Structures are given as C-alpha cells and as structure tokens.
Amino acid sequence: MSKIKVMDEALANKIAAGEVVERVVSIVKELIENAIDAKADTITIELKESGLREIKITDNGIGMNNEDVKLAFLRHATSKIYDDDDLFNINTLGFRGEALPSIASISEVEVKTCPKDSELGTYLHIKGGKTLSEEQVAANPGTSFKISNLFYNTPARLKHLSSSYAELANVIDYVNKIALSYTNIRFKLTNDDKELLSTNGSGNLLKVINSIYGLNIAKKMVEIAGENDDYKIKGYISLPEVTRSSKSHMTTIVNGRVVRNSTLYKSINEAYSNYKEDTRYPICVILIETDPSLLDVNIHPSKLDIRFSNFDELNHLIKETIDNSIKDKLLIPNITIPEVELPKYENITLNIERETSEEYKNKLTDLINFKVAETDVNYNEDEADIKSEVIITEEGEKLPELYPVALLLGTYIVCENDEGIYLIDQHAAKERCNYEKVSDALSHPNKNVISPLVPIVIELPQDEIITLNENKDIFDELNISYEEFGTSAIRIITHPTWFTEGKEVEIMHSIIEMILNKGKDFTLAKFRDNLAKMVACKMSIKANTYIDKPSMESLINDLRKCKNPYNCPHGRPAIIHFSIYELEKMFHRSI
Numbered sequence: 001m002s003k004i005k006v007m008d009e010a011l012a013n014k015i016a017a018g019e020v021v022e023r024v025v026s027i028v029k030e031l032i033e034n035a036i037d038a039k040a041d042t043i044t045i046e047l048k049e050s051g052l053r054e055i056k057i058t059d060n061g062i063g064m065n066n067e068d069v070k071l072a073f074l075r076h077a078t079s080k081i082y083d084d085d086d087l088f089n090i091n092t093l094g095f096r097g098e099a100l101p102s103i104a105s106i107s108e109v110e111v112k113t114c115p116k117d118s119e120l121g122t123y124l125h126i127k128g129g130k131t132l133s134e135e136q137v138a139a140n141p142g143t144s145f146k147i148s149n150l151f152y153n154t155p156a157r158l159k160h161l162s163s164s165y166a167e168l169a170n171v172i173d174y175v176n177k178i179a180l181s182y183t184n185i186r187f188k189l190t191n192d193d194k195e196l197l198s199t200n201g202s203g204n205l206l207k208v209i210n211s212i213y214g215l216n217i218a219k220k221m222v223e224i225a226g227e228n229d230d231y232k233i234k235g236y237i238s239l240p241e242v243t244r245s246s247k248s249h250m251t252t253i254v255n256g257r258v259v260r261n262s263t264l265y266k267s268i269n270e271a272y273s274n275y276k277e278d279t280r281y282p283i284c285v286i287l288i289e290t291d292p293s294l295l296d297v298n299i300h301p302s303k304l305d306i307r308f309s310n311f312d313e314l315n316h317l318i319k320e321t322i323d324n325s326i327k328d329k330l331l332i333p334n335i336t337i338p339e340v341e342l343p344k345y346e347n348i349t350l351n352i353e354r355e356t357s358e359e360y361k362n363k364l365t366d367l368i369n370f371k372v373a374e375t376d377v378n379y380n381e382d383e384a385d386i387k388s389e390v391i392i393t394e395e396g397e398k399l400p401e402l403y404p405v406a407l408l409l410g411t412y413i414v415c416e417n418d419e420g421i422y423l424i425d426q427h428a429a430k431e432r433c434n435y436e437k438v439s440d441a442l443s444h445p446n447k448n449v450i451s452p453l454v455p456i457v458i459e460l461p462q463d464e465i466i467t468l469n470e471n472k473d474i475f476d477e478l479n480i481s482y483e484e485f486g487t488s489a490i491r492i493i494t495h496p497t498w499f500t501e502g503k504e505v506e507i508m509h510s511i512i513e514m515i516l517n518k519g520k521d522f523t524l525a526k527f528r529d530n531l532a533k534m535v536a537c538k539m540s541i542k543a544n545t546y547i548d549k550p551s552m553e554s555l556i557n558d559l560r561k562c563k564n565p566y567n568c569p570h571g572r573p574a575i576i577h578f579s580i581y582e583l584e585k586m587f588h589r590s591i
C-alpha cells in the first residue's frame, strides 16, 4: 500500500498558516492589506487585549458578494492574479490567495461583507476552517473581519506568542508604517477602546509623520525627491541631529508595500553616513515607485521583503537624492530645551525579538496613555500647519558669519553672531578640515613626493613584510615607495607631500596596519576614506589644547571652506547652536 497521501485542505491550510500567521501583527497586516486592495479609504483596527482576545478590522472597500466571500476562504482563491504573466506584474498587496484560509484554519473568523451596490450583505462564521453559519444580513458597504480564539487549535503556536505588550508594539509599528505609506487612507487603531493612532487621510505625509512622531520631529524632517529612468523616490529624512540607535524608524515603501530590505537600509544609511556616527540611524519615510516588473515581491512568506532587479540604479538614486536634499541645508544642531513630553511611539523599541522587561512594559503603557491624552488636546492637527525648521542656506554658504570670543576647557571655541551663541569642538572641527584635505589629496593624487631626510625605518616580522609586498599596488596608488631593509624592516624611500610634518612615522604605521588588516570587502575607495579619517584624527589638535584667537579664526575659516562643516568624519557634531530665542527661554526673559 502506498505510504504517500495528498493531505486534506484543512491540514494544508494549517501548515500554510505556520508561515503566514505567526503573531497578531501577521493577521492585522493581512487584513489591512486586503482592505487596501479592496480600495477602502477608511480602515479601522480595533484590538482587545492587544489582539490576543480579538482583532476587528473594518473597511469601506468594494466588499464581496455572497459567492466570492465563500470562495475567499478556499486555498489559492484570489481575485488578484489570474495567470503567470500577472505574477510578474503585481499591483496589489496580496496575490497568493493564502491569507484568509490560513487565518481561518487557526482561529475563529466572523466576516460581514457587502458590495457597494447591494442591499444585502453576507455574514459568515467559520471556526478552524469549518463554516458554522452563513446568513444574509443588512450591512454597510465594505467588509468587517472579527478574529478571535487565535491559535486555539495549535497550542505550540499559542505558546510562542509574545507578551501582549510585545504583540501590541509590533501592531503599532506596522500600522504606523502602513499609515505612512497610504496617506490618503484614514486609519484608526485602538486597543481596549484606547486610541493609538488616528490619521485623517488628507494625503499629507508630513501630517502623518506628525501624528506618529510628534511635532518636534516633524519640524526636523527634510523633504527628498528624485527620479531616474527606472525609479522614482520621495519622502522625508530627519536632519542629522535627529538620529536613533536602531533602524526601526527607517520606513521604506516600495510600490505601496512596506518592506524590510537590508540592502535598501544600507543604501540609505550610507547616503547619510557623512552626517552621523556609524551607530546612529535616521528617521525616514522613503517611498519608492517603479515598474512592478522590476520587482520580485514573492520572496518572503509574509511578503515583508522583495528583490530588486537592478538595485545599482536605485542605490545610486538614493544616494544622490539624499545628498542633494541635505547639502543645501544648515545642519548646525540647534539646542532646544526639551518640553516635558511623554514618550511617543518611537521611544519604544519595537523589537521583533520577544521583549517582556518591566521597563519596556512601562514605556508601552506610557505610550498608550499618551496617545489618548494627545488626541484630546491635539485634535486640530488638521488645521495646524507643520512649520519646518529646516533652514536652507545660500549657495556656497554653509556656516554663518561667526565671531570667536573665547576657548572653554581647552576644547570648545565660543562664537557669537546675531543669531546667538555657537560652540565649536576644536578637535572635531580640525579633524573635519584635515579629513577633507587628505581625501582630496588621495582622490587627486599628484606625483609630488618627498624623500625623508631622516630615514623612516619600520621594523616588521617577515610574514608581514611579505603581506605588504603582496599589496605593493596599494602603496603605488598612495605614491609611497619602500625597500626591504635587512630581514625584519622596511625603509620608506618616498612618501606623498600631504603627510604632516612630524607625524610621518605615525601615519606610515597606520597605513601598514590598515593594509595588514584589510578585510575581504576591501575597495580602494573605502580604503582611501578610512585612511583619510585616520590620518585626519592623528593630525588634529586634541582637546585640552589652548589656542589663541587668530588660530581660532583660521580654524573657523578652514571649517567654512569644508563641504560638510557640521560633523567630524566620524559623524560627531563639530558645531552646535544656542539661538537667542532658546537662551531667552532658558533665562525666562521672553514669552
């Protein structure tokens, strides 16, 4: 007798559910996506006990007729693609015809739906994939799903659910991101009747950013827009002074789909890397539009990731667009006294990992309470215009006129002008100037070299000398020539002119160390950049060095000439600003 049997549909659905429905947010995501595909412009998500007890999603979309709603729960039943060609030209969020049967196989589903032109709608009640009742009922146009008893028949899954706090955090994160993607749709999210998000469907992205992150962040977002033959991108990215320690506030939306794509995050982050430290990430909402045939949307079970067919084009566009949008902005962080503000959505770590700590729970409780309080007072958001605080600079003028007054703690140059007080970190500023100088010298190498008067001899073990000999081409690129000197040393014959006097040996040691430790992903451009950073740091004045006023002036002048005078090459700020307004506020002299 044959051992192989085709499994029945209920079992197949339950297995598929293992991939599609992992947690509360998976259900919320699938149902919201269906509502969007059904062209709804109002979508309400009501949770009970973070969705663990009940998830209700109501939309005013096209609805389903009696026949379709029953078909919708069959595996591979979809109205979205009909043939192979459609699979390579997907314009909808769903296409697999899997979500509803999967959800219905591991929970209890009640659906009420009614097409726009129909008097009567359909009510279906399904549990574990079996229809318990079906009725014709009076209903509003659109569809409403109620999901309860989640994972009642898959105890292992039920056990795997995180704390209600973590489940809710993930739902908030997802709904926020989808609200950022569909600014024309009115979204409302509640948990146990507490409102967590409400957007007005006005189509204004900055207003949605405001409802999620608050006014202080919205005011510090820079608009970006750019296009090339294949891609069109637009959105907002935060000023470098507003960065976060995780990538979770980078929202990327491709053809209306919220995606988590590490190469995309990397590209955005690199575009921004001149302005911030490596471990910080911007808050951004970036919408990417492209021909669907350039995407493979079918590579992830929950459709959370996609594959681009010519990513290089997109990568280039992202870098160029972000750079263009930031480069004419005055990027001196303005120090503001924080208003007493309760934590907002972005202050909680929306970790995909399961998170149960007390601190985390408290943060989330604050968040939930805050949202309720906020909607009471802040309802006029619709009318209120979000005034951007981003200042655009005149062409070529990156820093205002600054008059140095004194040096504090051997580190900070105090300057003043009509706009208030500025503090310049002299080490960071010097490092920036040196970095740009060395970068320039490295990318436009001239053949001018120096033969050191005092021989530079560097002792090294034989194996390292062999490694250096293998990398002679890098030394050639840098215009450095050397010869072996005895059995365990090399002697530098010539080096480029940009080596700082007195620091030659130190610089040579660093170059050798970098060559010996060069990793697999070595590129000459990256090597040059790291070299410029390292040399800049070695050449710069350290903190705690007292310099006189003419030296301060000349440093400020050099800084003014830099392409990016705002940060040291490692992304730390070189200059900060206390405006007269903020100073007066601090001393209670105004308002």
Ligand SMILES: Nc1ncnc2c1ncn2[C@@H]1O[C@H](COP(=O)(O)OP(=O)(O)OP(=O)(O)O)[C@@H](O)[C@H]1O
Pocket (backbone or CB within 6 Å): 030, 034, 035, 038, 059, 061, 062, 063, 064, 072, 073, 077, 078, 079, 080, 093, 094, 095, 096, 097, 098, 099, 100, 101, 142, 143
């Ligand atoms: N809210 C809704 N309004 C109108 N029609 C809906 C709604 N939800 C589901 N449907 C219909 O039910 C069908 C099945 O939905 P389901 O989510 O299972 O599959 P899908 O969206 O086609 O693909 P995927 O599995 O990728 O989500 C859809 O193709 C759509 O025709």
Ligand SMILES: [Mg+2]
Pocket (backbone or CB within 6 Å): 030, 033, 034, 093, 094, 095, 099, 100
């Ligand atoms: Mg779907």
